[in-house]
Amino acid sequence: MPLNAPYVMFSEPKMLAEDVDPAKPVVVWFNRDLDPGTVSAATVRLLDLTNRVPVSGEVIYTGRQVTFRPDRPLAPESRHQLVVLGGESGVKDILGTAMAQTFTLEFVTGALTGAVVPVVISPAEQEAVAPTFTILWTAVGEGFYEVQVASDLDFTKVVWPLDGEGYTTVFSEDGSFASVVPARPLEPGYYFVRVRMSGEAWSRPVGFAVYVREEPLVAENVVDELKVVNMLPSPFSGNVSLDIGKIVLEFNRELDPQSVSSKSVYVVKLPG
């Protein structure tokens, strides 16, 4: 390494730090004054390695200090990597000397403080759903929720909502859950869904499949029988929180309350 080359002296957070505040910017300090023209989003990047997405944000250079300020809080409990590009196409000092090598800084964010990230409940992980389905999540406050369905985990191929497609968020009576139903049926395939309150961190993406169920032919004069049409948490879901608090069953018709009791609807625990 040339002695007169610029290099990172220290950083905040520290290399391999854990439980880093997701709301704080990432800062590195250099040993020399840099050419501000070489410090940009092209040479300083932050990646969310856990969710495999680049983080959008502003790169600021002031007095040997390079700051990456994310547009919104980083994803909680996720591994991140700051990359400061070295070499001829990277960061240079005011004399035009390049960093000998690319600098990388890795750290893991902690839980968000002051803001809670919504959790997608339905579709459940790996669940197969019909082309028209409900996206349900835990509401973390009042406000506008942004929902995305994409065909890739990086959410670079968003399939719903497309530009101009609106949607209505419906809240449960106690405000603890929120849901949307995409107005347009999705093509069969494998998708990922995520939700966030406007300007806040995204929920963990949930992968699910859309498939077309072949409906049996039903004679017109046959009365549709009473049946359970939905359950939350979804049937076959796994790793459900111990504090889930309640199970919701949805029937296709209004029930006679007299017929519903802890003798007719109950829960049994089986060994795992």
Place this chain on the structure above:
Amino acid sequence: MDSIVLERGFERFEVFLSEIAPEKAIPGITVQSEGTRVTITLPTLEENARYLVVVMPDVKDLAGVSLSALWCAYFASRYSPLYCSLQDVVGELGSVSSELTPGLVYDAIRDASRLADYLTGVTVTRTEIPFPVGEFVKYRAAYTILSQIITKRVLERGESYTLGDLRVDLRPPRLKELTDGLRGQMDYWRSEMLAAARRGGVNWTVRGYFTSPVPASRQL
């Protein structure tokens, strides 16, 4: 003995009716009905358990029409230990994973995690997951699931596992490559994990991909 089979994709779960009789219901729950919705309020769940929701045919709609048969569905509570994520395993299995349920994948991760604890002599809950342990668990779980898929296909079709047989659905060269790849990775990380345990203590970082912390100055 009468039983009910719950089946989806590659997951098949059988439960005897005697196990789900009303007297087996967990205590401390309340049931409320409103319109088309029934809400069951639960106490705190236990780890590593399957919970079966049972609806008896006694339940009726306002016209007096009842369920045609007993209805039940299950979900699994938090698994422990889990030394890698569901996405880690699904990512290794690729398109094969489209027929899997979360319960099946989590079962495999938990069992592989327990095996890792057993092999390394760990008897307490880990607060850190050494890198080789996470890798071993990921590949072990993926390999176990893949074995189950192949076994089920063979049993269903009553014939041996041949490449030609699987050409249509699973693209055999890919499946073979996947099986060999997972096995190779699993064996490699098993020996890394055991070597680290023999050295006495592992200092790898949690969720990290480094063998030891590297100061910023050494990155240059």
